[in-house]
Amino acid sequence: MTGPVVIFSASIGAGHDGAAAELARRLGEQGLEVLRHDFLDMLPPGVGRRIRDGYARQLNTLPQSWGWLLNAMGGPRMSAGAAGLSASLATTRMLAAIPADAAVVVSTYPLASQVLGRLRGDGRLSVPVAAVMTDPSVHPLCAAAGVDVHLAPGLATADQLRRLGVPTLAVSPIVRPEFRPVTGxxxxxxxxxxxxxxxxxxxxxxxxxxxxxxxxxxxxxxxxxxxxxxxxxxxxxxxxxxxxxxxxxxxxxxxxxxxxxxxxxxxxxxxxxxxxxxxxxxxxxxxxxxxxxxxxxxxxxxxxxxxxxxxxxxxxxxxxxxxxxxxxxxATPAPQASAEPDAADLIAALAGSAPLIADPLQEAVV
The missing domain is CATH 3.40.50.2000 (Glycogen Phosphorylase B;)
Structure with a gap:
């Protein structure tokens, strides 16, 4: 019996949680148990709420400062510092949230991916880790050394990750099936x-x-x-x-x-x-x-x-x-057709319950 899939997202906006919820639904349909956690809850009490509230205030009152901060965080020293600080604050609670029989760990939030990559790299986490991208653009903090595979929504996103030197597979966008064209x-x-x-x-x-x-x-x-x-x-x-x-x-x-x-x-x-x-x-x-x-x-x-x-x-x-x-x-638009595999299928493969679907544009990652 395959152990649970553990997903870490973050309640910052709706995108990270939305991707996590849809992945959980798809994995559940495949018969896998899924445990979900909010990365902000992995931080010391009150810190996650302050981060979320501060981010919201920043976007509402001085959005340009968010652009400056994000650009600064793209530099190697700032990026490494943010990853290290996240690891120092969240490692203990994240390890405690991952059962001993977990089959695979998934992150839909960059800072959670950085922590999991460090745990995977130093041997404290023995199961595969997948980092799921929720935006078409890739910030350097999204590329986490130690993570087994980064799942990118589409080829344009996958190409950015590959240029950053991390194992990557392109997947179809992670949206609920209810988002479909109108019939007429x-x-x-x-x-x-x-x-x-x-x-x-x-x-x-x-x-x-x-x-x-x-x-x-x-x-x-x-x-x-x-x-x-x-x-x-x-x-x-x-x-x-x-x-x-x-x-x-x-x-x-x-x-x-x-x-x-x-x-x-x-x-x-x-x-x-x-x-x-x-x-x-x-x-x-x-x-x-x-x-x-x-x-x-x-x-x-x-x-x-x-x-x-x-x-x-x-x-x-x-x-x-x-x-x-x-x-x-x-215009006479049509749904964006996607030839990429389903992220849930790839995660199920990492969990050992299905064969891995290879991306022809990327060398094997497992």
Whole structure:
């Protein structure tokens, strides 16, 4: 009997936890036991909450400082320091959270990957470790020495990791199966009525992560100014933003949305500023995606990767944004087909319950 798969994610935004939840679901369907942990809970009491709250405040009040910090952390000394500090704070609790009979350990959060890579490298962790990427761009902290394999969503991300010299396999995007194309106008209209959205308007769904951060209100105003679509802004847990947009009437303002697959099936286009899970979900549903007013740091980096891969244009001005929005409205998009293997299948292979699926562009890693 194969032991459990242990997954470490982080409750910073929704992307890391979202990938972990979908991996857990897929692995459970294969009959594997899954144990999930929040990396922030592996830190000394109160430290994880302060990190999460500080990150949220930084993005809300001085987002440019996040870009500066992320760039600084990309240097070898700062990167090594962050990895070392994480290991000193989290090692004891992480080791205690991994049962003796664990079959494989998975991380969807870079700092957790760094700690696990060190434990794997010095022999204190004897089972395979997989690091799962949740963004199209790769920060140097995502490449963890000692980790057995890094699983990258698509070839563009995999190429970045390989250049950093770590074992890598490309996988298909880790999104829930509910994110699928709309079957036709009848389903779209019925879904819009159910969600209280106008049935006879073009809709541009604006996503800004679970915290609703960035120049979201300005994006909504830019969409309205084009006259091409009605902006539907997903404000996440940012109630201040939802109330502000609702008051000025510049857009339809939604709070936290549980029915995100259905909302995306209503959309004519999705406009994002971070390029993580939400953009992957939209692409899986065959909805055109535009990167705009991107967050400093990971948002800008993700937009650059998506633009180079031809997956999401990245206009830098209101004029070029209007042009891209017009193109999106006349496009006939299709779901992004992926020939890469399923990440859950590769993790199951590492756990010893299935044969490893090799990536033809990468030498064998196990």
């Amino acid at each position: 106008p009848a389903e779209r209209d019925a879904t819009r009525r159910r969600l209280g959205l106008p049935a006879d308007e073009r809709l541009a769904v604006v996503v800004a992560g679970s915290w609703g951060v960035g120049d979201v209100a300005a994006t909504a105003r830019d969409i309205t100014a084009t006259g091409l679509a009605v902006p539907v802004v997903v404000c996440g847990r940012n109630e201040i933003l939802r109330r502000r947009i609702g008051r000025d009437g510049s857009a339809i303002a939604l709070g936290w949305v549980d029915a995100m697959p259905e909302l995306l099936r209503c959309a004519d286009v999705v406009v994002h500023n971070a390029g993580g899970l939400s953009s992957a979900e939209a692409m899986a549903g065959g909805v055109p995606v535009i990167s705009y007013r991107c967050l400093p740091g990971h948002g800008v980096a993700n937009a650059a990767v998506l633009a180079r891969a031809g997956l999401s244009p990245w206009p830098r001005s209101a004029t070029t944004f209007a042009e891209e929005l017009s193109r999106a409205m006349t």
